[in-house]
Amino acid sequence: MHVDPFIDPHPNLTPAVLQGLGWLYLVLSVMNVFWCARVLKQDEHVRIRLFGMLGKGVEIPRAASWAIYSSILATIAFMHMSWSSAEYIGKFWLSLTPDGLIESSIDSIVANPVSYFVLSIAGTAMMIFFREWLVKPTVGWIMLNVAILFMALSMTDYDFRQIVGKPDNVPIVALLYLVGGFTWLYFFHAVENDRRLENWDGEGAIPVLNNEDNEKVLVWPDLVYAELICMIAVTTVLIAWGIVLDAPLEEPASSAKTPNPSKAPWYFLGLQEMLVYYDPWLAGVVFPTMIIGGLIAVPYIDFNKVGNGYYVFKQRAFSVITFLFGFLTLWVAMIILGTFLRGPNWNIFGIYEFWDVHKLVALNNVMLSELFWVDLVTPITGFAPEYKNSDPESVKTLMILIREAPGFIALIAYFTVLPPLMAISCLKTFFHRMGFLRYMVFTHFLLMMAALPLKMVLRWTFNLKYLVNIPEWFFNI
Amino acid sequence: MTVSAACYAESTHSMSVGDYIRGSQIWKSIFRHPAPYDRRNRIVVMLTNFFLHLHPVSVKQQGIALSYTWCMGGITFFLFLVETITGVLLMFYYRPTLEWAYQDILALRDVTTLGVMREIHRWGAHAMVITVWLHMYRVFLTGSYKPPREFNWVVGVLLLVLTLLLSFTGYLLPWDQLAIWAITVGSNMARATPVLGHEGPGFQLLNLGGYDLITSGSDARFLLLGSRFVGEETLNRFYILHCVAIPLVAAGLIAIHFWRIRKDGGISQPL
Numbered sequence: 001m002h003v004d005p006f007i008d009p010h011p012n013l014t015p016a017v018l019q020g021l022g023w024l025y026l027v028l029s030v031m032n033v034f035w036c037a038r039v040l041k042q043d044e045h046v047r048i049r050l051f052g053m054l055g056k057g058v059e060i061p062r063a064a065s066w067a068i069y070s071s072i073l074a075t076i077a078f079m080h081m082s083w084s085s086a087e088y089i090g091k092f093w094l095s096l097t098p099d100g101l102i103e104s105s106i107d108s109i110v111a112n113p114v115s116y117f118v119l120s121i122a123g124t125a126m127m128i129f130f131r132e133w134l135v136k137p138t139v140g141w142i143m144l145n146v147a148i149l150f151m152a153l154s155m156t157d158y159d160f161r162q163i164v165g166k167p168d169n170v171p172i173v174a175l176l177y178l179v180g181g182f183t184w185l186y187f188f189h190a191v192e193n194d195r196r197l198e199n200w201d202g203e204g205a206i207p208v209l210n211n212e213d214n215e216k217v218l219v220w221p222d223l224v225y226a227e228l229i230c231m232i233a234v235t236t237v238l239i240a241w242g243i244v245l246d247a248p249l250e251e252p253a254s255s256a257k258t259p260n261p262s263k264a265p266w267y268f269l270g271l272q273e274m275l276v277y278y279d280p281w282l283a284g285v286v287f288p289t290m291i292i293g294g295l296i297a298v299p300y301i302d303f304n305k306v307g308n309g310y311y312v313f314k315q316r317a318f319s320v321i322t323f324l325f326g327f328l329t330l331w332v333a334m335i336i337l338g339t340f341l342r343g344p345n346w347n348i349f350g351i352y353e354f355w356d357v358h359k360l361v362a363l364n365n366v367m368l369s370e371l372f373w374v375d376l377v378t379p380i381t382g383f384a385p386e387y388k389n390s391d392p393e394s395v396k397t398l399m400i401l402i403r404e405a406p407g408f409i410a411l412i413a414y415f416t417v418l419p420p421l422m423a424i425s426c427l428k429t430f431f432h433r434m435g436f437l438r439y440m441v442f443t444h445f446l447l448m449m450a451a452l453p454l455k456m457v458l459r460w461t462f463n464l465k466y467l468v469n470i471p472e473w474f475f476n477i
Numbered sequence: 478m479t480v481s482a483a484c485y486a487e488s489t490h491s492m493s494v495g496d497y498i499r500g501s502q503i504w505k506s507i508f509r510h511p512a513p514y515d516r517r518n519r520i521v522v523m524l525t526n527f528f529l530h531l532h533p534v535s536v537k538q539q540g541i542a543l544s545y546t547w548c549m550g551g552i553t554f555f556l557f558l559v560e561t562i563t564g565v566l567l568m569f570y571y572r573p574t575l576e577w578a579y580q581d582i583l584a585l586r587d588v589t590t591l592g593v594m595r596e597i598h599r600w601g602a603h604a605m606v607i608t609v610w611l612h613m614y615r616v617f618l619t620g621s622y623k624p625p626r627e628f629n630w631v632v633g634v635l636l637l638v639l640t641l642l643l644s645f646t647g648y649l650l651p652w653d654q655l656a657i658w659a660i661t662v663g664s665n666m667a668r669a670t671p672v673l674g675h676e677g678p679g680f681q682l683l684n685l686g687g688y689d690l691i692t693s694g695s696d697a698r699f700l701l702l703g704s705r706f707v708g709e710e711t712l713n714r715f716y717i718l719h720c721v722a723i724p725l726v727a728a729g730l731i732a733i734h735f736w737r738i739r740k741d742g743g744i745s746q747p748l
Contacts, residue, residue: 168655171603175610182547182611186618189544206747210539214746219532220519223541230548231555238559238604242596249586252579253657255706264663265648267606267641272662281677284666295634298617299627307620309745311545316620323617327610474669475678 010158010354012098013089017155022080024152028145029073035141036066095156096352103157107350110341113276114460116348117453120333124324127183131313135188143184147177157352163340164351167248172266172339179332183324189311190320197315208310260344260357269338270331276346277455279466279476287448294445301442303433326449365465372406400470407468411477414451419443531735533743540744545619549612553640554731556605560643563598564720566591571650573716575709578652602644609640621745629737632730639727646719649712657707660715664707667698674698 040063049057076094083092096103109115127134134140151173154160164173193208200207205214251257264272274283307316341348343355378384385403387396401408419440423431431439458464468477498504499512513522523534539545570589571581585592613633616622622630649660672679673696680691693705703710738744 168603171600171607174604175607178607178611179614182614185544185547186615190618208747210542210545211747214537214539216535217538217541218516218519218523218535220513220522220529222538223532223536224529226541226543226548227551230551234552234555234604235559238597238601239593241600242593245596245600246586247596247599247651248653248655249582249651250654253652253654255657255708257654259654259658262658262662265645265659266603267644268663271666280666280669281671281674285670285674285677292634292638295613295637296631299622299624299630302623305623308623309619309621309747311619320618327614470678473678474676474680 012156012158013092013095015085015089017161018080018083018089018092021152021155022077024148024155025073025077025080028148028152029070029077032066032070032073032145036063036070039063039066094153096153098157099352103350103352107352111348111350111353113337113348113456116337116341117329117333117456120329121325121453124328127187128313128321128324131187132191134184135191140184140188144181147180154351159354160351162355167245168266169339170245172335175332176336179328183328186311187313190313193310193312194314197312206310208312211310261342261346263338263342266335266339269342270334273334273338273342274452277452277459281474282477287452290445290448294449297441297445301434301438301445303438322446322449330449330452365459365463367465367469368407368410368467369403369469371462371464373403396472400472404468404470407466407477410467415444415447418447533739536743537746540746546744547611547615549608549615553605553608553612556601556608557727557731559601560598560605561724563594563601564724566594567598568720573650573712575652575712578650578712582651582653602647605640606644609637613637619745626737626741626745629734629741632734632737636727636730636734639723639730643719643723643727646715646723649707649715650719652712660711661707664698664701667701668693668696670697 040061042062044062045059046062046065047057047059048054079094083089109119151164155164163169189209196207196209205211263269271283271288274287277283278287302319304316304319306312313320337348340351343349343353344357344359345361347359347361349355349359373384385399387399391399422443423439427439427443430442434442455464455467458467466476468475470476492500509525510521511518513519520534523529523532567585570585572578582595585595616630616633645660645663649656668674669677671677672682673691674680675689675691675693675696675698677696680696681689683690693699699705701711701714702708703714
């Protein structure tokens with residue numbers, strides 16, 4: 001099929017896209033050439049047997065496979081660059097098929113909050129569990145390659161480019177890769193330090209990375225030169241970024257024309273995503289305050305004295321796991337969701353999906369009080385906590401409190417029963433080492449943090465909108 | 478024989494221009510010692526230079542290893558400086574009024590020489606949000622918030638909040654659709670502040686003889702916006718917060734943050 005980019009308003013491939021991708025593949029190819037040289041230095045071989053066809057097999061250097069991979073990438077790069085004129089585009093084959101198998105299966109996973117969150121939580125858990133395998137340089141390198149290839153292939157989709165290519169969204173793509181890279185780097189150091197500490201007899205200096213021959217050096221030149229180079233690098237990146245990408249400027253402000261969707265700045269999209277599950281007074285005011293308060297409280301509730309000044313996992317497993325889940329799944333993953341997947345009417349869209357304003361999603365959320373009274377108690381007893389507008393305030397208040405009693409009881413139990421219960425069971429040592437006050441502060445922040453995923457699960461399983469629903473007082477939980 | 482006379486005497490031998498400048502009275506009045514080519518002067522330079530005295534004279538190798546620090550705190554501070562410089566330059570052009578704000582940004586994009594300052598300012602701001610998160614990420618993962626650095630972590634959290642507020646207040650200034658609606662969405666939250674927002678739980682608690690004190694014209698959102706909706710008062714308010722108020726507080730806290738790094742024993746390291 002011949003697609004003319006000047007006619008198709010939503011072209012998946014254009015000469016500019018192919019040209020850009022050509023450069024991306026070229027960079028990736030060059031990166032792999034360096035990797036290939038690194039593997040070659042290690043001088044490792046693999047035996048190829050080809051199902052016995054080669055007898056005992058032949059030994060080839062492991063670098064050979066990387067060399068083949070790099071040259072394929074280079075070929076792909078030149079293919080993109082030389083075929084990037086309009087006449088070839090219709091015949092170009094290295095692109096995602098619109099609504100094909102890959103696109104639709106990826107979209108069906110990410111465009112569903114349940115699978116999205118389960119995947120992000122499972123991903124973090126697997127990363128922690130398989131960390132020793134993850135930190136192998138080859139594994140890390142392959143993951144980086146897959147991430148870049150995924151991005152490159154996805155760029156051949158028009159709708160994907162529309163979201164990712166928005167100037168203000170570019171930093172989030174960078175954030176994604178940076179967070180991934182630094183998390184890998186953390187595990188790389190932590191796993192090595194864990195191993196060293198396990199075999200340590202407690203004599204001499206603690207045998208963590210960078211601590212052998214840890215001599216004092218003069219700040220001039222060792223630090224100030226590094227800083228100078230860093231400043232020059234950052235300046236170069238900023239200037240290049242500023243020249244290549246224009247800062248966004250939309251139409252002049254108009255309070256009469258509400259854009260759909262209306263989004264907060266990207267770094268607040270995790271908070272805006274919470275609005276789906278909690279009312280503004282919680283999602284927009286209480287929870288952000290709790291996040292700040294919880295962060296401030298961190299050094300005062302962490303009673304673990306070891307693990308200060310080096311990357312480590314085993315010595316601080318609980319605090320690291322809590323922080324990784326908080327930062328990766330409840331903050332970064334929510335920002336990604338809010339930025340890339342939330343479209344018109346705050347509906348969720350796949351990364352390759354067109355943002356259709358008319359997409360309809362059934363909303364049939366219920367309140368806990370409805371589940372309790374309407375479905376359970378009133379049909380049996382005949383009693384319903386209702387009031388008329390003519391009733392006195394005290395009757396109204398009483399009826400509201402009775403109506404919402406199930407939610408209040410659940411919440412009070414959550415915050416008052418769970419902490420002592422955990423103190424005598426799973427968090428016994430914590431309670432003893434922290435003392436009462438510290439433990440209470442700690443568990444309440446922890447329960448607050450868990451409140452978000454818990455409400456999500458309640459929403460997905462029972463369509464639960466509010467535990468406590470008192471619109472009369474603007475009080476919904 | 479005075480020092481300058483000695484220099485002159487030396488200069489009768491072959492002397493490069495560089496040596497002549499470094500021997501001059503002007504140079505020596507600024508830099509009190511020879512260039513940091515030898516160990517002694519490399520120590521002295523750290524003690525006598527105002528900008529360098531932020532650092533100690535010497536540090537443990539591990540504390541400055543890039544694989545350990547990720548350099549994110551330093552980059553964040555450098556980006557703060559970049560934002561200050563580009564921000565001041567932008568202030569020469571930009572007028573925070575409904576009449577001019579959008580026009581001035583348009584001019585910066587299309588005609589103003591070095592209008593790329595706006596791009597650098599905006600991308601620098603986004604980058605700063607990211608680097609400040611990554612800095613916190615690494616400080617947590619190295620356990621550097623532990624004693625004796627607890628309080629400096631608290632200062633850091635406040636700086637994180639200020640970074641986000643700086644970015645948020647700056648978001649409004651271009652006065653385009655993206656700007657006012659992002660701020661509208663963001664500030665609508667304040668309407669629901671418990672007790673202090675006119676749609677928040679418990680706002681009825683503050684009343685005087687049955688009259689609500691908290692209305693759409695007197696609640697937390699009104700305080701933030703200076704108006705019932707994002708308008709000219711908001712633009713002025715955010716402009717001052719963005720250009721003066723928050724940077725001043727942030728600069729103060731940055732000074733405390735750096736001071737405490739030194740006083741708490743330098744960059745954290747294994748004991």
